[in-house]
Every structure is written in structure tokens, then in C-alpha cells.
Amino acid sequence: MGMGAARKGGVSARSVRAEGRWTRRKDARPAELLAAALDLFVERGYAGTRLDDVASRAGVSKGTLYLYYSSKEELFKAVIREGLVPVYEHGERMVDAHSGSAEDLIRNLLRAWWEMIGATNLGGIPKLMIAESGNFPEVTRFYFDEVVSRGRKLVARAVRLGIESGEFRDLPVDQIVRLMLAPVMLMAVWRYSFAFCDTTPLDPDSYLKLHVDVLLNGLRATEPALA
Amino acid sequence: MGMGAARKGGVSARSVRAEGRWTRRKDARPAELLAAALDLFVERGYAGTRLDDVASRAGVSKGTLYLYYSSKEELFKAVIREGLVPVYEHGERMVDAHSGSAEDLIRNLLRAWWEMIGATNLGGIPKLMIAESGNFPEVTRFYFDEVVSRGRKLVARAVRLGIESGEFRDLPVDQIVRLMLAPVMLMAVWRYSFAFCDTTPLDPDSYLKLHVDVLLNGLRATEPALA
DNA sequence: CCTACATTACTGACCGGTCAGTTATTACGA
């Protein structure tokens, strides 16, 4: 019913020219459904999200959803799979292409992560994975391998670059990497959990800048720039 | 039935001497139920946790659970309320009692947090609150005010001490506080989400030490100790 | 008119919450 109204009201579910053939939006549906599912999963958690609502937000009925995803779990997996992996591929290209100081590379990487993930609704995925890790070990493992590990390796390369070039002190790389990612990651998680309580919300840009400044200052091999 | 077996099998529900009177464990039940609920909530999330399972883990039947908590939501609230607040009161006493360098105080605070919360099953509560924040705004607000804000104020006092004494550079305190807490907090969350994927798990003690070393080194007003 | 896409109506498992009944423990009179 909300459904019918949506279809009647908008063009969103109408037929549309695509790939030189008239279709009934078959090609656009998966992305629309994933976007709707991401929003709701992040907001209400896996169990708290009704497929009726996902479908309705995407402008279709629940039955249609099942034409594209065979179960709620498959939908969930697709959200995770399609969400972040492409972004990390981009990050890897950044490191490959980089020439210059490790410091600059790290600044760019963290900033890019925030802009492409943290600041968008993709930032909800880490929260979602944390929340549901216990219920979907298999998806969690996929996420860990394809996203977490990958992200760590990426940053680890940058850190090692800095150590080898003498920019940074020789400290355990894997721990440094975690220290680098923790504040940024947690800031993203925060947006989807406690942010609405936080009466004095922080400015992501200045926070990010301070984080990198202090961290790199702490890592630097030579005497630090005084304030 | 699984129930009956449990009761027959163990002494857990048997009568016991307490406060000079024979009771049927009435006094011990709430704590047992909360412990069971915490474990399951953390592992499976709020919606994923069945009250039958909570009861059974505590060695009683579901009916009994309702003698102590009037609804699932009340049980959830109790888990949050009873869990962390006492620990933070202890932390406040630490700061009050402290005399010495801000650096030492901060080391002690973070270490104490890890030992009393992060390393125990109380460490699951942050994860739980993050996961369920969207579904329980009221509880989230309670948690934010009584735990998050309180913890921040605690650390903020220590940081301000260091700035005023000239130990640290004069940087925005609220952001420094977040930088201090993020890695520790995330480490706790990690334990209950991705830890089982992490083939090279990190040693909390050395990680904590490195975090404080690098951070304080980055904050220090004078030239840093070169590794 | 038939195929592909979509909707609506329906089913059944599951689980929070209830409550009539059972068992353990205490109180008390003889």
C-alpha cells in the first residue's frame, strides 16, 4: 500500500531506457535494494530490519526483493561484499602510485578513507559488521580478509616506507597500523551509534589533522616540530 | 526439561546459606541472570538472544527470569546499568587521589580501564551499546551520560593537568581525550567481533604501552625521548 | 498471447510474555 502509492507516485519503478532495450528496471534494482538495505541494516541492525521495509524503501514489494536475493542473509552478504571492496582497490592504487614522503602518503590515505567511507553511508558498514560478527562468522571472515586485512596491509606498506626511509622510528609495524586506524574507524562507528547524544560533536577534519599530527610527531625519528 | 536436568545436576539452584537465613537463592539470582544475559547479549546481540537461553544459562527457567525482570528490555537496561558505572566511580577516585606527573596518571588510568573492563567480559558492553544504540535511544543516552561522558571527563582532567604543568603542548583537550581512548576502546570491541579472525592477535600490554608511549611522545612539550 | 517482471495474499516457525500448577522452605502448634 505504501508500496502502491510509491509506484503510482514516482517514476522510480517505471520502465526506463537501458542498454538499448526497454526493461522494467531489472538492471537498476540490485543497487537500489542494496542501498536501502544498507541504510536499514546500519540503523536497526540485521534482526531489526524487516524485508518489507527494505523493499518499500527501494520502491518495490517484498516479493520483488526475492527475485534478486534469495534470502535475507544473501542480501546481507551482498551489502557487505559490494560496499567496501571497490574502495579498497582504489586505496591500493593510491599506494602504488605514490612517490614522496611516507608522511604525505599516510595523510592522504586516512583523508581518502574518511572522505570515501567514513563520511558517506558506507561508514555504517564497520558498525554493522561489529554488531553482527557473532551471528555471521562466515561473512565476518570475508569482511576481515577483504577489508580489514587489506586496509592494514595498505597502511603497513606506507609505514614501512617511512621506517625504511628513516622518517619514522623502528617500531612494530602492525601495532602502529592499528594505532593509525583506530581513531578514524571509531569516528565512523560513532556516527552511527552515539553521535546523536554528543552535544559537542567534533569536527572530523580538525580531528583527523590532529590525530595525524600527534601520531606522526610521536613516530618521528628526529626531534618533533614544536607545536 | 533441559531445565530440570540442570537443576537436578548442579547445586546452582539448591538452597544455600545466606545472610543467616535459608533462602532459595533469591538474593543471588539477579547477578546470575545479569551475567548470563551479558554473555549472550554480547555474543548474539539483543534481538538474537532468547530469554529461554538466558534463563537456562543462569540455571533457571524463563518464568523465573520474569520474577526478577519484567521484560527483555528491562533486563537489557539492568545489564548496562549494573555493569560499568561502579568501575567509573573507582576511576574518579583514582584521579582525585593522584599526585605526580600527568603522564603517570594517564598510564595508570588506561591500564586500569583495560584490566577492569577491557580484559574482562565487561568489555563486551561497549560493543553491545554500539550495536543496539539505534534500537534503544533512551538506554544509549543513559550509557553516554553515565559512562562515556564520565570517562571523557576523567581523562580530560588528567590531560588538563599535564597541559597546565607544562608537560604537554596546549592542544584541544576534548580531541586529545578521544585520541587517547579510541585505541583502547576499539581493542575491547575487537575482542568481541573480529578477534576470532585475527590470526596474529596482538598482545594488549605491549600495544597499550606503545600507544601511550607514542601518544605522550607526540604530546610532549619538550623534545621527545628518542626511541 | 506469452513471457518476464512485479504484487498481493498467505503460511508457519519462532519467541516474548503469561499463568496455573509444582516443589522447596519456613512457621508453628502439639
Add this chain to the structure above:
DNA sequence: TCGTAATAACTGACCGGTCAGTAATGTAGG
């Protein structure tokens, strides 16, 4: 000290709502 009545603690079958998943039905393009 021993019944026996009174009560507190606890049990587990049951009810009702919710929602993932399915089946029957509709409708527009070619």
C-alpha cells in the same frame, strides 16, 4: 521433634504477534 499449614521460589505449557519466505495472481512489453 514431628506433622501440617502457609508461603516463597520456581516451572513449563501455552498464547499471540511478528516476519522470513512462498504461492497464487496480475500486468505490461514484444
